[in-house]
Amino acid sequence: MDNLRQLAIFWGCVLLAGCGGDTLEHFGGPTMGSTYSIQYVRTSATPGPEAVQREVESILQTVDRQMSTYRSDSDIERFNQLPAHSCQPMPASILQLVRTGEQLSQASDGAFDLTVEPLINLWGFGPQARQVKVPDAATLAQAREQVGYQHLRIDGQQLCKDAAVEIDFNSIAAGYAVDRIAERLAALGIRSYLAEATGELKAAGRKPDGSAWRIALEEPRDDLQVAEKIINVDGFGVSTSGDYRNYFQQDGRRYSHTLDARTGAPITHQLASVTVLHPSALMADGLSTLLLILGPQQGWEYAEQHQVAAFFVMREGDGFVTRSNNAFEQLTAVKP
Numbered sequence: 613m614d615n616l617r618q619l620a621i622f623w624g625c626v627l628l629a630g631c632g633g634d635t636l637e638h639f640g641g642p643t644m645g646s647t648y649s650i651q652y653v654r655t656s657a658t659p660g661p662e663a664v665q666r667e668v669e670s671i672l673q674t675v676d677r678q679m680s681t682y683r684s685d686s687d688i689e690r691f692n693q694l695p696a697h698s699c700q701p702m703p704a705s706i707l708q709l710v711r712t713g714e715q716l717s718q719a720s721d722g723a724f725d726l727t728v729e730p731l732i733n734l735w736g737f738g739p740q741a742r743q744v745k746v747p748d749a750a751t752l753a754q755a756r757e758q759v760g761y762q763h764l765r766i767d768g769q770q771l772c773k774d775a776a777v778e779i780d781f782n783s784i785a786a787g788y789a790v791d792r793i794a795e796r797l798a799a800l801g802i803r804s805y806l807a808e809a810t811g812e813l814k815a816a817g818r819k820p821d822g823s824a825w826r827i828a829l830e831e832p833r834d835d836l837q838v839a840e841k842i843i844n845v846d847g848f849g850v851s852t853s854g855d856y857r858n859y860f861q862q863d864g865r866r867y868s869h870t871l872d873a874r875t876g877a878p879i880t881h882q883l884a885s886v887t888v889l890h891p892s893a894l895m896a897d898g899l900s901t902l903l904l905i906l907g908p909q910q911g912w913e914y915a916e917q918h919q920v921a922a923f924f925v926m927r928e929g930d931g932f933v934t935r936s937n938n939a940f941e942q943l944t945a946v947k948p
Contacts, residue, residue, distance in 0.1 A: 636653060637651070637652055637653075638651040641669070643809060644672065644675070644809070645810075646809075647810070648810070650664065651805060652664065652802045652804065653804035658802050664802070668807075671789060671792045672809065675789045678703055679705075679781045681738070687706060691773075691779065698773060699770040699771065700770060701770050706771065709894075711766070713898070714761055716902050717873075720905065720906060721874070724898070724901060725760065726780060727759050728871050732780060732869070734751065735871065745860075746862050746863075758776050760873075783897065783901040784894055786811070787898065789812075790894075794814045794893070803816065805817065811851075812893055815827075824845070824846060826844055827842070827843050827850055828840075829842070829852060829887050829923065840932075843944040848891050848896070849891070849894070849896040850896060851887070851896035852885055852888075853870070853886050853904040854885035854904070855879060855884060870901070870904055872905050879904070879907065882926050883903075883908040883925075884926060884932060886900050886904045887940075889922075900922075908924060912935070915937055
């Protein structure tokens with residue numbers, strides 16, 4: 613999964629006493645090539661951390677088994693290995709993500725596309741990448757023939773393709789996992805929590821001392837971790853997409869891991885990172901990538917038109933400038 617999300621979590625104390633004996637529990641571990649972390653307020657009516665951790669890790673293991681492009685036995689990799697004009701039965705979760713991807717592709721005129729895995733590998737950023745370098749025009753044109761969300765079709769419970777396309781869920785799978793975790797926590801009676809997986813997160817309620825869950829959005833630098841902005845989170849997912857940690861340089865030019873499916877090449881504009889807030893962590897995940905691909909002007913116009921709560925960080929000279937819209941400011945306003 614995408615390890616490049618720049619969200620730093622302000623943990624506070626390991627254990628905080630609150631009203632009625634409520635305590636703040638936390639646990640975490642490795643997942644999907646990165647890590648996950650959970651904090652939740654434990655009451656007399658909610659289970660202990662060992663039981664909650666088992667539930668959370670079961671969800672993460674299922675998502676990895678279904679959607680990982682880094683294991684050949686995953687459901688999506690078995691589909692990716694099929695030739696054109698093939699179908700494969702798929703779990704409902706994968707079909708849901710394919711539909712979400714189609715929605716985001718149509719909304720971005722094809723800039724966002726789940727079938728970019730051949731391009732990601734060609735540019736040296738994917739699980740089957742051979743080398744990191746700028747591909748020649750002929751090789752790039754050949755890879756682009758294997759890209760296009762319109763080649764996918766859902767037939768009942770089957771996913772079908774009419775070309776040899778390959779799907780990469782890295783732009784939305786972690787957000788989906790966080791939503792599933794949040795749903796499970798709620799089903800266990802947990803009302804206050806902060807759930808994070810590979811940088812995607814969702815929070816609800818407050819800590820035992822009554823304070824809000826606070827998230828630091830990092831300045832998009834590849835040398836230091838510096839907080840650009842700190843926000844309060846309650847009832848929505850948070851996702852940041854950035855182009856500044858996974859890249860390579862060749863002949864004095866910088867090539868990001870974020871690709872525009874319309875060109876088949878990395879983005880080249882000055883938008884360094886985008887943070888999106890949304891009730892669904894899945895949609896926050898996908899929309900942050902979509903806006904990053906579209907860039908500082910087209911992405912901003914999209915966010916305004918569709919009322920997406922967004923925080924933009926642009927490169928300017930040797931530094932950065934930031935811009936947030938009204939939807940973002942309203943969601944992060946300090947509440948009593």
